[in-house]
Amino acid sequence: MAKRPTQRRSSDESGNVDPEHTVKIDEATEKAAAAVRKAAEEAASDRAHARARTSTMATFGLLFGVVGVLAVLTGALAALGIILGALALFAAVAGFTASGRHYSYLAGRSLALIGLLLGVVAIVVGILATTGALPALGTDTNQVEWLHDLLPSWLS
Numbered sequence: 001m002a003k004r005p006t007q008r009r010s011s012d013e014s015g016n017v018d019p020e021h022t023v024k025i026d027e028a029t030e031k032a033a034a035a036v037r038k039a040a041e042e043a044a045s046d047r048a049h050a051r052a053r054t055s056t057m058a059t060f061g062l063l064f065g066v067v068g069v070l071a072v073l074t075g076a077l078a079a080l081g082i083i084l085g086a087l088a089l090f091a092a093v094a095g096f097t098a099s100g101r102h103y104s105y106l107a108g109r110s111l112a113l114i115g116l117l118l119g120v121v122a123i124v125v126g127i128l129a130t131t132g133a134l135p136a137l138g139t140d141t142n143q144v145e146w147l148h149d150l151l152p153s154w155l156s
Helices: 019-049 056-074 078-100 109-131 143-155
Strands: none
Touching (some): 056 109, 056 143
């Protein structure tokens, strides 16, 4: 084995460190601590100003839910409303779970919840409309046409 070279130490025979080196070590320690404090303050201010992103799936759940309910309320598009309601359910559940994780910085739990409720309403009312349980929203009626004929009489 090769012998390691001995390192020079700035200490005397009794093992005491030179006061000059102690001062340099203390200065370096203070500089490092100040740099760490500054970095922590910058990171905290960045987090304070950062906005949470909204979950895309929660947004799609809300969008599909609203369109599904509107499609079901037309009567003629009740089957399409049921499909959109099912899509709203899947997207809202995905958005709800994505925004509910503790390590996630996603917002949108309320959007997902509203989309989930609208999806359920679209499915239930759509099934009732297609089976004939709701005669006013049956697939043989067109509520949009009825509303189109009704609105001019209200406005005049």
